[in-house]
Amino acid sequence: MNSRTRDKPSSILLYLSSLVIFIILQFNPTFGDVTFGTCPNKCTCGDDSDGKMVIDCTGSDYDYIPTTSIPCSAKKLLFINNNLQKLTRMSFIGLRELEEIDLSGNYISHIEPESFAGMPHLTRINLVRNDLSTLESWYFRAVSFEHATLSLDGNPFYCDEDLKENIDLIKDKVTVGGLICAGGEIWRILGKVRGRTYEDVESQIRKNFESWEIALLTISSFILLVIILGVIFVVYRVKTSDYTTGEIIRGTNRRDSNIRKSYQGDEDDRQNGIHSRPQSAPGNRKIEIRSEDHYYDEDDDAMFGGNPQPPYSDSGSERPQSPPDRRS
Structure with a gap:
């Protein structure tokens, strides 16, 4: 074929x-x-x-x-x-x-x-x-x-x-x-x-602005605002800690030191038999009253018909005085 x-x-x-x-x-x-x-x-x-x-x-x-x-x-x-x-x-x-x-x-x-x-x-x-x-x-x-x-x-x-x-x-x-x-x-x-x-x-x-551009701009602005507020807060806290809290601590330390010094001085004076009158601060009109400023007045006692009390001394002992003779 x-x-x-x-x-x-x-x-x-x-x-x-x-x-x-x-x-x-x-x-x-x-x-x-x-x-x-x-x-x-x-x-x-x-x-x-x-x-x-x-x-x-x-x-x-x-x-x-x-x-x-x-x-x-x-x-x-x-x-x-x-x-x-x-x-x-x-x-x-x-x-x-x-x-x-x-x-x-x-x-x-x-x-x-x-x-x-x-x-x-x-x-x-x-x-x-x-x-x-x-x-x-x-x-x-x-x-x-x-x-x-x-x-x-x-x-x-x-x-x-x-x-x-x-x-x-x-x-x-x-x-x-x-x-x-x-x-x-x-x-x-x-x-x-x-x-x-x-x-x-x-x-x-x-x-x-397309919708995604608006969203991106809004989010970026919000993040930037949060960062700025955070920085301001941190700066404020740092300044507060340096100039306020630290000053309070230092002031407290000074007051404690002055109290300790005053207390120690009074103890030394008492041991040495020295009694010092504290000076009033300038401008302070209050009068400080101490034990040596008190004295005994016989006329006051006679006026009220009472028995006189022996004078008091700073040393804690009574002065030997004979009572006045009221029969004369």
Whole structure:
């Protein structure tokens, strides 16, 4: 058996498969939601008054753009009021003749980088009433069109410094129109700024701190405050210990020393038979009374009719005196 005989069954199988596919395309040109090479199944396709092909898929409940079923000669692409949630690099691949894209009334909240690349004739992009909260510069990375108008009315944009910087980066390629601030941080107007157009607040926009930056700044400030209070407390304690507690201890030691010295001096004087009168402190008006200041007055005793008491001496012994004779 030669090689031609061995290859004959495979050639017949390939021929039959091609015939089946041809018959399917002839009698049932649709496959799923799309029609290969002509028009998406739920859309209407035709030329407008200017002779430009329009692909109109308004209200067709698409959650993606069936690129493979759209003719490459299409000039306008209308996917109004569908269920689109994002745009990818594959959303418009191969559609180099597109001049207008209308995606209004969808739920688009994310656009991949270079989603609008490869369309050199694009002049208008309509993203009105979607869910975009920011406009990133990479949306229009590697675009080949010279300039396009971007309509953004009805999106919940957050107007901050990042948005301002991104618009400045793409202003040579895209003219932004209808951008309404649904929130943001404005100079002297903190919080929400609903209803204000971006053009009205552009000059007032300042840099907005993200939530993690605010938390980090708050925690750092609190830690710094605790450290400062701790240092102040330690310094206060050290100063108090040096100049107050230490002075009290030294003063107490001096008083104890003076008391000991005074007590020791009085003991020595008594042993030597010396009786010294303590001097009053300057300014002290109190008179100190000691035992030698007391004396016996016979007239006082006679006045009260009492018996005189023997005089008292410091030595503790009575002076030998004979009592006066009162009978005379």
